[in-house]
Amino acid sequence: MMRxxxxxxxxxxxxxxxxxxxxxxxxxxxxxxxxxxxxxxxGGVEPQFSTEAYKQLLFERDFDxxxxxxxxxxxxxxxxxxxxxxTTLFSLVAALPVxxxxxxxxxxxxxxxxxxxxxxxxxxxxIRTYCWILILRDTGLINGLLQRLNLIDSPITLLYTNGAVxxxxxxxYLPFMVLPLYASxxxxxxxxxxxxxxxxxxxxxxFRRVSLPLALPGIVAGCVLVFIPALGAFITPQLLGGGxxxxxxxxxxxxxxxxxxxxxxAAMSLFLLAFVLIAxxxxxxxxxxxxxxxx
Amino acid sequence: MKKLLALLVLVIIPGVLAQGExxxxxxxxxxxEEMLAKFTEETGIKVVLDTFDSNETLLAKLxxxxxxxxxxxxxxxxxxxxxxxxxxxxxxxxxxxxxxxxDARWQNPGWDPGNVYTxxxxxxxxxxxxxTDIYGGDIDTYKVLFEPPTxxxxxxxxxxxxxxxxxxxxxxxGYETCTTDTEAFSxxxxxxxxxxxxxxxxxxxxxxxxxxAGEYAMSTYWNGASMRVRNERxxxxxxYPKEGVSGWMDNLAVAKGAPNKEAALTxxxxxxxxxxxxxxxxxxxxxxxxxxxxxxxxxxLQTAPEIVPPADADIKFALTCPPEYNDLATRLWTRLKQ
Amino acid sequence: xxPPQSSKKSPLSxxxxxxxxxxxxxxxxxAWTFLVFLYLYLPLIILIIFSFNANRTVTIWEGxxxxxxxxxxxxxxxxxxxxxxxxxxxxxxxxxxxxATLAALTLVRGGKFKGxxxxxxxxMTPLMIPxxxxxxxxxxxxxxxxxxxxxxxxxxxxxxxxxxxAYLPISARLQSMxxxxxxxxxxxxxxxxxxFRRVTLPLxxxxxxxxxxxxxxxxxxDFIITLFVAEAxxxxxxxxxxxxxxxGVTPEVNAxxxxxxxxxxxxxxxxxxxGRKQ
Numbered sequence: 071m072m073r074x075x076x077x078x079x080x081x082x083x084x085x086x087x088x089x090x091x092x093x094x095x096x097x098x099x100x101x102x103x104x105x106x107x108x109x110x111x112x113g114g115v116e117p118q119f120s121t122e123a124y125k126q127l128l129f130e131r132d133f134d135x136x137x138x139x140x141x142x143x144x145x146x147x148x149x150x151x152x153x154x155x156x157t158t159l160f161s162l163v164a165a166l167p168v169x170x171x172x173x174x175x176x177x178x179x180x181x182x183x184x185x186x187x188x189x190x191x192x193x194x195x196x197i198r199t200y201c202w203i204l205i206l207r208d209t210g211l212i213n214g215l216l217q218r219l220n221l222i223d224s225p226i227t228l229l230y231t232n233g234a235v236x237x238x239x240x241x242x243y244l245p246f247m248v249l250p251l252y253a254s255x256x257x258x259x260x261x262x263x264x265x266x267x268x269x270x271x272x273x274x275x276x277f278r279r280v281s282l283p284l285a286l287p288g289i290v291a292g293c294v295l296v297f298i299p300a301l302g303a304f305i306t307p308q309l310l311g312g313g314x315x316x317x318x319x320x321x322x323x324x325x326x327x328x329x330x331x332x333x334x335x336a337a338m339s340l341f342l343l344a345f346v347l348i349a350x351x352x353x354x355x356x357x358x359x360x361x362x363x364x365x
Numbered sequence: 366m367k368k369l370l371a372l373l374v375l376v377i378i379p380g381v382l383a384q385g386e387x388x389x390x391x392x393x394x395x396x397x398e399e400m401l402a403k404f405t406e407e408t409g410i411k412v413v414l415d416t417f418d419s420n421e422t423l424l425a426k427l428x429x430x431x432x433x434x435x436x437x438x439x440x441x442x443x444x445x446x447x448x449x450x451x452x453x454x455x456x457x458x459x460x461x462x463x464x465x466x467x468d469a470r471w472q473n474p475g476w477d478p479g480n481v482y483t484x485x486x487x488x489x490x491x492x493x494x495x496x497t498d499i500y501g502g503d504i505d506t507y508k509v510l511f512e513p514p515t516x517x518x519x520x521x522x523x524x525x526x527x528x529x530x531x532x533x534x535x536x537x538x539g540y541e542t543c544t545t546d547t548e549a550f551s552x553x554x555x556x557x558x559x560x561x562x563x564x565x566x567x568x569x570x571x572x573x574x575x576x577x578a579g580e581y582a583m584s585t586y587w588n589g590a591s592m593r594v595r596n597e598r599x600x601x602x603x604x605y606p607k608e609g610v611s612g613w614m615d616n617l618a619v620a621k622g623a624p625n626k627e628a629a630l631t632x633x634x635x636x637x638x639x640x641x642x643x644x645x646x647x648x649x650x651x652x653x654x655x656x657x658x659x660x661x662x663x664x665x666l667q668t669a670p671e672i673v674p675p676a677d678a679d680i681k682f683a684l685t686c687p688p689e690y691n692d693l694a695t696r697l698w699t700r701l702k703q
Numbered sequence: 704x705x706p707p708q709s710s711k712k713s714p715l716s717x718x719x720x721x722x723x724x725x726x727x728x729x730x731x732x733x734a735w736t737f738l739v740f741l742y743l744y745l746p747l748i749i750l751i752i753f754s755f756n757a758n759r760t761v762t763i764w765e766g767x768x769x770x771x772x773x774x775x776x777x778x779x780x781x782x783x784x785x786x787x788x789x790x791x792x793x794x795x796x797x798x799x800x801x802x803a804t805l806a807a808l809t810l811v812r813g814g815k816f817k818g819x820x821x822x823x824x825x826x827m828t829p830l831m832i833p834x835x836x837x838x839x840x841x842x843x844x845x846x847x848x849x850x851x852x853x854x855x856x857x858x859x860x861x862x863x864x865x866x867x868x869a870y871l872p873i874s875a876r877l878q879s880m881x882x883x884x885x886x887x888x889x890x891x892x893x894x895x896x897x898x899f900r901r902v903t904l905p906l907x908x909x910x911x912x913x914x915x916x917x918x919x920x921x922x923x924x925d926f927i928i929t930l931f932v933a934e935a936x937x938x939x940x941x942x943x944x945x946x947x948x949x950x951g952v953t954p955e956v957n958a959x960x961x962x963x964x965x966x967x968x969x970x971x972x973x974x975x976x977x978g979r980k981q
Contacts, residue, residue, distance in 0.1 A: 075813070075814065076816075078809070078813070079809050079813050079816060081805075082805045082806060082808055082809030082813065083805070083806055083809045083810070083822055085801075085802045085805060085806075086802045086803065086805065086806035086826055086866060086870075087822065087825060089802060089859075089862060089863060089866065090825055090826060090828065090829065090863060090866060091825070093841065093844070093859055093860065093862075093863045094825075094828050094829050094832075094837075094863050095825065095828065096844055097832075097837060097840030097841050097843070097844050098828065098832065098840070100840040100843050100844060101832070101836055101840045104840075164739055164742075165739075167729070167731070167732040167735040167736060167739075168732075168735065168736045168739050170729065170732055171729075171732040171733055171735070171736040172736070174728060178975070178979050179975075180909075181912065181974045181975075181977075182971055182974055182975040184909075184912065184913065184916070185916070185967075185970065185971040185974055186740070186971060187740075187743065188916050188917075188920055188967075189747075189964065189967045189968065189971060190743050190744060190746070190747050191920040191923075191924070192920065192923060192963045192964055192966070192967040193747070193750065193960040193963060193964060194924065194940065194941055194944045194945075194956075194960060195924050195926075195941075196941075196944060196945060196948050197750060197944065197948075197956060197957070197960050198746050198750075200948070201745075201746030201747070201749045201750050202746055204749050204753075205745065205746065205749060211749065241742065241743070241746075244739070244743065245916075245917065245920065246868070246917060249872050249913035249914075249916060249917055250871055250872040250875045250913060252909065252913060253872040253873070253875055253876040253879075253909050253910040253912075253913040253914075254872075254875045254876055254878070254879035254910075255879070256876075256909040273728070273729055273730075274729070277729055284879055285879065286879075287874070287875040287876075287877075287878035287879050288872075288875040288876075288879060290875070291871035291872060291874065291875035292871075292875075294827070294830070294871060295830070295867075295868065295871055295917070298827075298830045298831055299830065302833040302834065318833075319833060322833050322835060322836065323833075323835050326835050326836070326839055332839065335835070335836060335839075336836060339832055339833050339836040342831070342832075342833065343828075343831045343832060346830075346831045347824065347831070350824065350827070354820065
C-alpha cells in the first residue's frame with residue numbers, strides 16, 4: 071500500500087519536476103553562478119570569482135569609487151513591493167464579486183463568462199497599455215469627454231500618476247485573480263450554502279462565513295499569481311507612470327541591457343527569489359494555513 | 366493531437382532544413398518588405414525576417430552561438446565589440462561589385478577600417494524636437510533641453526535610456542562623450558536632477574503619437590521619426606544644437622557561422638545598388654550610404670532638414686565607450702530615478 | 704456581455720431550493736461584475752475603433768478605412784507571427800495543463816509526504832525569477848545543450864513558465880473540493896481510475912479550464928523570454944508587435960490585435976454553443 075502510493079506520487083510529480091528541474095532549476099543554478107562571477111564588460115560574465123554583485127545590493131560606489139552604504143536599491147525594491155501589494159489588494163477586491171457572480175450562473179453561461187473575462191488578454195500587453203494612454207492622457211478620451219460636457223475647463227492630469235499605474239497593473243493582472251477564485255468557488259458550496267441559508271438567513275453572513283472560507287485556496291492562488299508577477303512588472307509602470315522612478319523590474323532589466331552588469335542583475339533577482347520564498351514559507355507556517363502546506 | 370503534430374512538423378521543418386533561405390535579423394520595424402520581395406524576385410533567395418530590440422540582445426544571442434542568423438544589423442559603436450568577441454564573418458566589401466556605389470564618406474569608417482566586416486544600412490542622428498508653436502525661441506542649443514524655458518516646462522519627454530541621453534548632456538557641459546571623468550558625472554547628475562521636475566515622462570515608446578497629439582512640447586528624438594512628426598504637426602522642428610549632434614550608423618554584417626553566407630553576401634552587394642537602398646530609405650525614413658540613391662528616394666527625403674542636415678551641423682559618430690563609462694552612467698541613472 | 708442581474712426579488716424567492724442557481728445570490732455583485740467588464744473592455748473599444756483609422760497614427764481620427772486590414776492580409780510576416788504564436792501557445796497550454804493537473808492531484812490529494820513543500824515551491828519558481836533573468840539563463844542552458852531545435856526551444860521555454868499559471872487554479876480547485884465525495888465514490892467503485900474519471904475529473908474541470916486559459920494568455924503575451932530563446936525563423940506576435948510599437952504605433956498593430964480578438968470571440972461563441980447544448 072505504502073509503496074504503490076509512492077509510485078503514484080512519483081508518476082504524478084515526475085513530469086512537472088523533470089521539466090522544471092531541467093529548464094528552470096538548472097537556469098537558476100546558472101544564475102547563482104553568474105552572481106558570483108565578475109562581469110564581462112561587453113555583456114556576460116568572466117570566469118573569475120567575485121562578490122562585487124552582492125556588495126552592490128547594499129553599497130554603492132560613488133563616482134570616485136568609494137564604497138558607500140546605499141539605500142537606493144532598497145528604496146526601489148520597497149517601491150515595487152508596495153505597488154505589488156496594493157495591486158494585489160485592488161485586484162482581489164475587484165475580482166471577488168465577479169468570480170462569485172460567475173460561479174453562480176447557470177451551467178452553459180459560466181464558461182462563456184469566464185472566457186469573456188480573458189478575451190481582452192488575447193491582445194498584446196503593450197497594445198492594451200497603449201489604449202489606456204489614449205484614454206487617460208490630457209488630450210485623451212476622458213478629458214475630451216469632460217471638456218465637451220463643459221464639466222472642466224482644462225484637462226485634469228490622469229496619466230503619469232500613481233493612480234494610472236495602479237489602474238494599468240490591476241487591469242493586467244485581473245484574470246489571474248478572477249480565474250483561480252472562480253475555480254475554487256464554482257458550485258462546490260451549494261449544499262453548505264443551502265444549509266447556511268436556513269441557519270443564518272442572511273446572504274452576506276452566508277457569504278462571509280461559508281463562501282469565503284471555502285474560496286480561501288483560490289484567494290491564495292490568485293494573490294500569488296498577481297503579487298509575484300506584479301513585483302517584477304515594469305512595462306506598465308513605465309508607460310503609465312512616465313518612468314520617472316525605477317522599478318525593480320526595470321533595474322534588473324537595465325543590468326542585462328545597456329549597463330551590461332549581468333552578475334548584479336543575477337544577484338538582484340536571487341534576492342527577489344529569496345524574498346518571495348521566505349514570504350511563502352512564512353505564510354505556510356502562519357495560522358491561516360493550518361495544514362502547513364506551502365500553496 | 367495528430368493534426369497538431371503535423372502542424373508542428375510543418376512549422377519546424379522549414380525553420381531547420383530550408384537552406385536556400387536568407388535569415389535576416391534586423392531591428393524591429395526597420396525593414397522594407399517591398400524591398401525584400403524585390404530581392405527575392407531578382408535573386409530567387411527567400412528572406413526570413415526576425416527582429417530584435419537592442420544591440421545588447423543581438424550581442425547576447427550571437428554570443429550564444431547556433432542561432433541560425435545570416436545577416437545582422439549592429440550599430441556602429443557596437444561593431445568593435447562584435448569584432449572583439451569574434452561574432453562577425455569578414456565580407457571584404459571593398460571587393461564587391463557594387464562597392465563603388467558606397468559614398469566615399471562611409472568607405473573606411475572608424476568602426477570598421479576598410480569595410481572588412483560591414484557596410485552601411487541606414488544612418489541618422491539623435492537630438493531633440495520642439496513644437497515651435499509653444500516655444501518660438503532658438504533651439505540651436507541643448508540649453509533648451511536641459512534648462513527648459515517656462516513654456517516647455519512640464520511638457521518634456523526624455524529617452525528612457527542613459528546611452529542616448531548622456532552624450533547630449535556631456536556635449537552641453539563641454540565634455541567628451543565616453544569620458545570617465547567623475548566630475549563630469551557629478552555635474553551631469555546635478556543638471557539632470559534640476560531638469561527632472563520639468564520632465565513629464567522618461568520613455569522611448571510612443572513619442573511619435575504624443576508629439577503629434579501635443580502631449581509633449583519637446584522630446585529627445587531621432588531625425589527620421591522627427592520628420593514623421595512634422596508631417597502631422599508642421600510646427601515641430603528638429604534641433605541641430607551647436608554643441609554637436611550624435612550620429613549613428615546601423616550596418617549590415619554577416620553573423621559568424623552563418624548557415625547561408627553566400628546569400629548574405631549576395632544581399633549586401635544587391636543592397637548597394639541605388640534603387641534598392643532607396644527603397645529601404647523610403648520605408649524607414651532614414652538616409653543610406655549609397656551614391657545615387659537620392660534619385661529614387663521620395664522627394665521629401667531629398668530635401669527634409671531632418672534627413673539632409675544643414676551644412677554647419679556638427680554630427681559626431683561616437684565610438685565604443687569603455688566599461689567604466691557604463692558603470693558610471695548606470696550609477697547616475699539609478700540615482701536620478703531612485 | 705451580460706447585463707447585471709436585477710437583485711430586486713421578494714424575500715420569499717431568496718429562500719432557495721435545491722437546484723436553483725440563485726443560491727447565494729448577492730445584491731450588487733451583478734452590477735459590480737458589469738462595471739468590471741466595462742473596465743476590461745473599454746481599452747478594446749478604442750483599439751478596434753482605431754484599427755479602422757485612415758491616418759497612419761493612432762492619435763488623430765481621419766476617417767474610416769479598411770486599409771490596415773488589407774495590410775495585415777498582404778503581409779506574410781504578420782500572419783506567420785500570428786500562427787507561430789497560436790501554435791506555441793496551444794502546445795504550451797496543453798503540455799503545461801496536463802503536467803500541472805498531475806502535479807496538483809499528487810500534491811493536494813497525495814497525502815503528506817516528505818519533500819512536499821519543496822516540490823510545490825519548485826513548481827512556483829518560474830513565477831519568481833524576473834523574465835529577463837530566466838531568458839538569459841535559459842539561453843545559456845540551450846547554448847550548453849547545443850542542439851538546434853528550431854521552434855522547439857520557444858515551446859519548451861513557454862511550457863516551463865506556463866506551469867505555475869496552470870497549476871495554481873487547479874490546485875485551488877482541488878483544495879476547495881470536498882474529498883469525501885471521492886472517498887464515497889471510491890468505496891462504491893473501488894477503482895482509482897473510475898473514481899477519477901467519473902468523480903474527480905468532472906469536478907476538477909473549472910480548475911483545469913481556468914488554468915489552461917491562464918497558461919494560454921501568458922504564453923500569447925510573452926516577449927522577453929521568446930526574444931532571447933528564439934532561433935532564426937521563429938518570430939511570435941509579441942516580437943513582431945513590440946517592433947512596430949517602437950517605430951510608432953500604427954493602426955496595423957490595432958488591426959492584427961482586432962483580428963486576434965475576433966478569433967478569441969469565435970472560441971467564446973463555440974463554448975457558448977456547446978454550453979447551450981449541454
